[in-house]
Amino acid sequence: MQASGRVRALPPTVFSEFSALAARVGAVNLGQGFPDFDGPEVVREAAVAALRRGDNQYAHGLGAVPLRQAISEHARRFLDLTVDPDTEVVVTCGATEAIFDAVQGLVDAGDEVVAFQPVYDSYAASVAMAGGVLRPVTLQPPDASHPRWWFDAGELEAAFGSRTRVVLLNTPHNPTGKVFTVAELEQVAACCRGWNAVAVVDEVYGHLVYDGAEHRSLAGLPGMAERTLTVSSGAKTFGLTGWKVGWAMGPRVLRDAVLGAHQYVTFAVPTPLQHAVAAALRLPDTYFAGLQADYARRRGKLLAALNASGLVPWTPEGAYFACVDVGGRGFSDDDAFCRDLTTRVGVAAIPLSAFYVDRSRAPCVARFAFCKSDTTLDEAARRLRAANLGARR
Ligand SMILES: Cc1ncc(COP(=O)(O)O)c(C=O)c1O
Known part of the structure; x- marks a missing residue:
């Protein structure tokens, strides 16, 4: 008994894989893009x-x-x-x-x-x-x-x-x-x-x-x-x-x-x-304006935490993710970097290569979600700073 060839050909989603890893090692999960606070x-x-x-x-x-x-x-x-x-x-x-x-x-x-x-x-x-x-x-x-x-x-x-x-x-x-x-x-x-x-x-x-x-x-x-x-x-x-x-x-x-x-x-x-x-x-419009202002604040918190740790994020213009070039840090690829960050530093991020159809075109980049509570973002910031990820080699 096995699944159809069509379904077997689909890779497991990277989000489930990293969320399971984050839960197993007690990492702060900045991988999967869901808020850890409630809606209105x-x-x-x-x-x-x-x-x-x-x-x-x-x-x-x-x-x-x-x-x-x-x-x-x-x-x-x-x-x-x-x-x-x-x-x-x-x-x-x-x-x-x-x-x-x-x-x-x-x-x-x-x-x-x-x-x-x-x-x-x-x-x-x-x-x-x-x-x-x-x-x-x-x-x-x-x-x-x-x-x-x-x-x-x-x-x-x-x-x-x-x-x-x-x-x-x-x-x-x-x-x-x-x-x-x-x-x-x-x-x-x-x-x-x-x-x-x-x-x-x-x-x-x-x-x-x-x-x-x-x-x-x-x-x-x-x-x-x-x-x-x-x-x-x-x-x-x-x-x-x-x-x-x-x-x-x-x-x-x-x-x-x-x-x-x-x-x-x-x-x-x-x-x-x-x-x-x-x-x-x-x-009313105030809700949508407030949402934007709130996420802009969370974005600022995550960008500051990444910068303080030695990782240098690009500033996103939209959505709720920040990406960082993690090449030149001694890892074979972004997947290896994200696994190490999750297990050793205790902060989960998603490797961008998982989003490429043609992986040979993928840069070495990690994605961090900022749709998270202040408590989560502050704890991630503390762990990242303590890890002192330093400059690229
Ligand atoms: C680009 C994009 N499209 C769709 C979705 C999923 O949307 P929904 O939960 O409404 O199916 C996501 C969720 O992360 C997304 O990032």
């Missing part, structure tokens, strides 16, 4: 109220009506997108299911999917399960002539071709913290229009941008509304990663492609949590 009480109370009210049967497969309406209002309010709640939204079990469904719904065996690497691990698995071929475009770390993570426009253009069906984009980007600029989005849009490809854009960190960086939706660019699915979820915006309420929104024909898969993957998403996320999306 008013939103949790909305879930309790929905449970008590009896909103406990299957929701509509497209998503509960109040949530679809709230998603549409939120898209208008923050992204300047017009989305019909009746025909252009599907609620899914997290952004993860939305991406999986979009890929199953749009990609036939042998079709190509363009994605930027480092790439969130579920993208490669979704493409593999659809029998598609992932064409990675490599994001390069900042250097003397590039202040932020960047890509070569020629490499992007070369990744597209007649077999390209979908480009999977994530902005703000996990793990680099890159926020794609309008000029960069325009380059992606030009390729999509040129090759008649669909864009699936994962915007789960859309509310987490810093230092004046602006999150822009690809769907808002000229000619892109009709070929873009915008994906998001309540996980990061409301600090409720365990709820797994996400969605995809876009033109009806693309919505139908997602729905075609969704109806047989999960069919519907927990009803009371949908009602609570609807309430969350309608929170």
Whole structure:
């Protein structure tokens, strides 16, 4: 008895592996990207109220009506997108299911999917399960002539071709913290229009941008509304990663492609949590501004702790991760560095190489999450400082 070849070919997720290692050795876990503090009480109370009210049967497969309406209002309010709640939204079990469904719904065996690497691990698995071929475009770390993570426009253009069906984009980007600029989005849009490809854009960190960086939706660019699915979820915006309420929104024909898969993957998403996320999306502007300010503060704490330890992080413009070049420190690769940091120093980080389809292009970089309580960040800072990781050799 064994799993299918398709599933056996998928590597175990690096997050589970490092979280298990962190738990075993008692390390402070800055590896996995979930907050160790709770989401807003008013939103949790909305879930309790929905449970008590009896909103406990299957929701509509497209998503509960109040949530679809709230998603549409939120898209208008923050992204300047017009989305019909009746025909252009599907609620899914997290952004993860939305991406999986979009890929199953749009990609036939042998079709190509363009994605930027480092790439969130579920993208490669979704493409593999659809029998598609992932064409990675490599994001390069900042250097003397590039202040932020960047890509070569020629490499992007070369990744597209007649077999390209979908480009999977994530902005703000996990793990680099890159926020794609309008000029960069325009380059992606030009390729999509040129090759008649669909864009699936994962915007789960859309509310987490810093230092004046602006999150822009690809769907808002000229000619892109009709070929873009915008994906998001309540996980990061409301600090409720365990709820797994996400969605995809876009033109009806693309919505139908997602729905075609969704109806047989999960069919519907927990009803009371949908009602609570609807309430969350309608929170006043002060909530979203406060979230940004709070994460900017946590980011500052982690960056200071890393700098004080001798590690030199790049400053992320978005999301909730900071990356550090850990090359030249006597380790064979970033995986070896992260294992040593977890077991010897007692702070878990994730090796960036795990996010590469083509590992030969991976730099030696560790990713630290700052979606953590002050207690956790302070303890990590203490351990890192005590370890005195020093300068690169
Ligand atoms: C880029 C990206 N997309 C999607 C997800 C998962 O979102 P959800 O929990 O809504 O499935 C994550 C979680 O870490 C992520 O980093």
